[in-house]
Amino acid sequence: MNRLAHEQSPYLLQHASNPVDWWPWSQQAKEEAERRDTPILLSVGYASCHWCHVMARESFEDAETAAYMNAHFVCVKVDREERPDVDAVYMEAVQAATGHGGWPMTVFLTPGGEPFYFGTYFPPRPLHGTPAFRQVLEGVRAAWADRREEVADVAARVTADLTGRALGLPADASPPGPDALGAALLGLTRDYDSRHGGFGGAPKFPPVMVLEFLLRHHARTGAEGALQMAADTAEHMARGGIYDQLGGGFARYAVDREWIVPHFEKTLSDNALLCRFYAHLWRATGSALARRVALETADFLVRELRTPEGGFASALDADSDDGTGRHVEGASYVWTPEQLREVLGEDDAALAAAHYGVTPEGTFEHGSSVLRLPRTDGFDSPPVDAARLDRIRCALLAARDERPAPGRDDKVVAAWNGLAIAALAETGAYFDRPDLVEAALGAADLLVRVHLDTHGRLSRTSRDGRTGTNTGVLEDYADVAEGFLTLASVTGEGVWTDFAGLLLDHVLDRFRDDSGALYDTAADAETLIHRPQDPTDNATPSGWNAAAGALLTYAALTGSTPHRAAAEQALSVVRALAPRAPRFVGHGLAVAEALLAGPYEVAVVGAPEDPRTRALHRTALLATSPGTVVAAGPPSPAPEFPLLADRPLVDGTPAAYLCRGFVCDRPETDPDEVARRLGSHEA
Incomplete structure (x- = not known):
């Protein structure tokens, strides 16, 4: 049986x-x-x-x-x-x-x-x-x-x-300094594909954690090469077949080094991370490309992966019915010239073929092509007859929706929903899309109601609003804490900081040994033949590096010295790996950049409905200074965020206090001055 x-x-x-x-x-x-x-x-x-x-x-x-x-x-x-x-x-x-x-x-x-x-x-x-x-x-x-x-x-x-492979901390348990991060950048430069973007050869995975490090390194040091590698890789991926040119969202990876032919599976974790990265790239550069891809990817997450309970499903399958009853990889996504003509007619099909790189020879199997954007003009410049191309895109998407859809893995994974919460909250805040912030709140509410028990322990998965028997691992606690902390900064609701603190207490109590080293499973989890432990990133940030980031952010918002010390301890492993394996500790490198930057702690004090408060809050959220945290709320003797304590209005006017280690400079009431000091950019 x-x-x-x-x-x-x-x-x-x-x-x-x-x-x-x-x-x-x-x-x-x-x-x-x-x-x-x-x-x-x-x-x-x-x-x-x-x-x-x-x-x-x-x-x-x-x-x-x-x-x-x-x-x-x-x-x-x-x-x-x-x-x-x-x-x-x-x-x-x-x-x-x-x-x-x-x-x-x-x-x-x-x-x-x-x-x-x-x-x-x-x-x-x-x-x-x-x-x-x-x-x-x-x-x-x-x-x-x-x-x-x-x-x-x-x-x-x-x-x-x-x-015998248990990983202890180095004797010198100190985080990476400027020299280590500079060595990491040099190593990435050597491995960079200057022709096609990304690192190494085929197959190519979106190196999203490394790209986040490059953005933060540029923000801290002004290194133009770091920004160029991040921006060029982003453009190559967005032009390539790995990006869904009709419906938004990214496939798992490209089988070639040019990002043309994807492995068509689309996962929540990849798209949450990429949505957030493109939003951050727009924040740093004002790129129209980055704005479009961030919003289209966010819309893909909400449209195709949100579950009836408010969470986000894990993935869409690579395979679907090709119309003959056979399950074929990519069947939902590829096109032949004949199929374009059937949907669009002769003239529009010719324009679509040129615009999306559809040829009689094809770029995929049996003469079919993956849609991409092989234009030679600048990506940010509008194409000729943009309105016509938009109608073509809508017509093709409507026709594709009539095809058999890929299967959906609709289980809700706590860690990946944490990544989605962070991405949607920030994207919604940056681009004035309150619906995206509401989607993030819905997923956070599901995690609290369904995944979190009365002792603050997380279940890793749920389906149809019911949890399984699988207990949360380190990445669940860390990524959900990161999502909650981001939501707190965006909404000004301090309760999300409290929930994050509950999760991070479990990280400190159950996932660390006496030396400060982190494990993927809790001390009281099922005993396997050995206790897994890995500080290197894979398709998502390692639980180790994600925990370091969440601990640092929580410390910045609350002033907690133990949480900051734990983050610094965890990053000592990144210091050892940065010069020789930077591609595999990108998230840890990004957290280390935040540590070197302070990070800035911005307390925005003022009535939430006051346009002046909203302007200061938005400017603070758009800060490019690595790891900047934001607490916003009205003046109060018992504020929702510790960072807001004893921060009054300035002559009755909303103000932003720029602090490091809870020590603040004089408050600012002018958003432009806040932007200048934080590196904020408004496109």
Whole structure:
């Protein structure tokens, strides 16, 4: 009997009808393996994973393969987005053994959970040196039956290697200084693709945390090269096929170095981070490109990922029905010249083909093209006949909406909703879009009502307003705290600071050891073969770096010395990594820039409905000085923010106090002077 039918995860539910006798990750599955004296076959993936779908069709839906799996293994299916701790532990083993990783991840374990054979996707027949899945199954079964001592030895050595990798803080637990950040910039410059933007070769992922560091480094030092790398990469991505030119939002990554052909999956986490980055790029430069992409991406998040409960779903699938019943990657998004003519007619189709780079040869499969903007004129200059092109875009989007839609993974992940809250709150504030701020408030309300228990502990996931059994990991606490702190600055509602403080208390109490090092899981979480811990960023900021950022922001808003000290301790690892691996600690580098800048603490005192207060508040929010925090509210003997305490009006006029470490300069009543001092920009 397949046991996945009662799970919450859309990924596990995708496999509920497989003939494989799947178990969810559980102690019961380990006990069953022990009882039967068989290995565990652990398969890890996620709902919008293209190759996960491929392996499912080829192997897990095949009756003969499933029968062999059921006879010789206890088969366990894990959604990596629900259980990032399980994924991290075994992915570390896969990467150490094979030199690469990816999903679906396929690992064979002893009944005690110790890994001894590793891989990712296995085809149904041998392919390019990769054995067939059936060959792997037969080989592992034979090794378990005939070479048990060898298997046990491998499992013990791998497990010992993993458990010996605990990361302590450097002896000098101090954060990166100007020299370390300068060395990081130099390393990024060496790896920069000056022709196409981004770093390294194919495949190319949006390096969003690094781009945020570059913006902050420019704001602090004036280094034009840092800003140029960030702006040029942003333009290449926005022109490329990785950006949805019709509906907004970014695909997961580009398979080529020119950003033309994407892997079409669209995730909440990527788009929340990119929405916020483009808003910050506009804040720094006034770029029309950045404004358009930030707003279109925000609208994509609200239109296509918001759930009925007010949260945001995890992802849209890469695959969809191509109209013949086959699920094909990118089917929803690509166009042929003939399809353009069917929708637009001959003349408009010709203009659309030229504008979006659609050719008879195609840029994707079977003569189809991914839409992009290969114009040679400046991006910010209006194209000829902009109104006509806008009508074309609307017509194509309406036609695309008639196509079968990609599947949606509608589980709500706490960490990624925290990222979305921060992005939507700031984008709404910058561009006078109160609807986006309301969407951020709706998601925050869901997290408080559904994910947060009475002790301040977070559940990682929910679906249909009900939480699963998965406890929050470090990135959940850190990213949700960051979202709440951003919401507090934008709305002037101090309660969000209080909620953030509750979460960060758990970070300090349950996710740190005595040295100040951080772990991905809480001390009282399920015990795995080792406790995962990683200060390097991946597609999202590492929990370690995200926690450092949230701790620093909270300290700036509240004056808490312990939170600032914990942030500085955490950043000491970034100091060690900055010169040799800057691409993998971009978020930590960005937090370090804020630390060097102070950061500024801006207390805006005045009646919220007073236009003068609103002008000062908006100017403070638009500050480019790294990590600037803003507290806004009326004068009060018991203000909602500690930063507002003892900050009176100036001659009855709203005022902004610019402070560092709660020590303030003379208050300013002129928004232009506040803008000059904070580097604020108004386009």
